[in-house]
């Protein structure tokens with residue numbers, strides 16, 4: 295594959311923003327691709343994939359051929375992909391044989407899997423024999439998964455509509471609203487997206503709304519709704535009948551929920567900013583279903599957010615665990631007696647998952663609740679993101 299100076303320099307500039315200016319990779323890529331409308335699909339694919347893969351393998355690349363120069367690291371990545379380096383001034387001094395020999399010498403899992411030592415230790419301690427395969431899987435590129443908006447279209451109809459546009463997809467077993475694209479591509483430009491026929495949502499994430507067992511007409515609270523991914527799914531499962539209160543501490547995210555609801559043809563979502571404990575107390579025992587899709591480390595979604603590896607610290611995980619328990623303790627009371635509470639994370643760590651639920655159930659606030667079942671979704675088993683979903687009943 296031939297390299298072009300303008301697209302390689304787009305990759306280098308983006309890496310500088312991610313690693314030197316501490317920006318999120320997905321946002322940097324989005325902005326970079328918008329900055330040049332002349333780039334075709336191939337250029338865009340090259341830029342996005344090179345950035346994601348270099349971020350994913352950052353520690354390994356730095357180990358194989360250490361340098362502060364991002365061109366040098368790009369060259370290392372290019373060699374590792376099995377490509378030949380062009381005769382560019384920027385790649386002088388790079389020796390493919392040295393890189394390959396170095397790769398063969400590495401034994402440490404943390405370097406080979408390109409993660410910080412502390413994360414490898416934590417994963418091994420908490421996940422035991424599952425860790426090695428899990429981190430290997432989480433280092434693979436994610437599939438593009440759509441959630442069909444069943445308020446507007448069936449899965450078969452959408453599959454056909456996309457096929458008419460030359461986009462191949464298949465229906466994965468066990469996920470009744472999901473479609474997986476056969477080839478990775480930017481699907482947001484397709485008119486079917488603008489018409490609200492689908493959302494991009496990983497297959498594991500689609501299990502969350504399903505766990506709430508909602509019915510049309512129910513009162514549902516999505517207490518950490520963010521930009522509304524799960525709220526939209528819940529509304530579709532409720533056939534747009536009933537009421538969903540979509541709450542979050544960040545008002546700007548709820549603005550996105552509003553826009554997305556409109557595109558999806560949903561009228562039952564009511565966004566509400568959480569201004570403090572008063573907001574929560576006023577909703578005591580008001581909902582048939584409460585979803586707590588809590589903030590988490592994001593370790594289950596490394597496939598799509600590889601920069602999380604470099605942004606997380608043991609301290610940040612501890613901090614988010616405190617918030618998770620606070621949310622469980624303070625928000626569970628919004629469920630009506632006989633109602634269901636669903637606690638979910640996109641993490642694979644037991645400390646953010648079953649251990650949080652156990653702690654809640656053993657506490658004073660949890661004494662009227664009982665665990666119905668939980669799903670510990672590992673990426674290595676599902677092929678999709680790592681998730682945790684606990685169904686808890688209020689007696």
Ligand SMILES: C[S@@+](CC[C@H](N)C(=O)[O-])C[C@H]1O[C@@H](n2cnc3c(N)ncnc32)[C@H](O)[C@@H]1O
Pocket residue numbers: 517518519520521522523524525541542543544547568587588589590617621
């Ligand atoms: C995992 S994200 C939610 C994703 C969202 N449910 C979706 O499906 O797109 C967690 C959300 O919790 C919010 N959050 C953080 N602290 C919170 C709190 N104390 N109460 C409610 N929401 C909170 C964050 O702003 C973030 O949007």
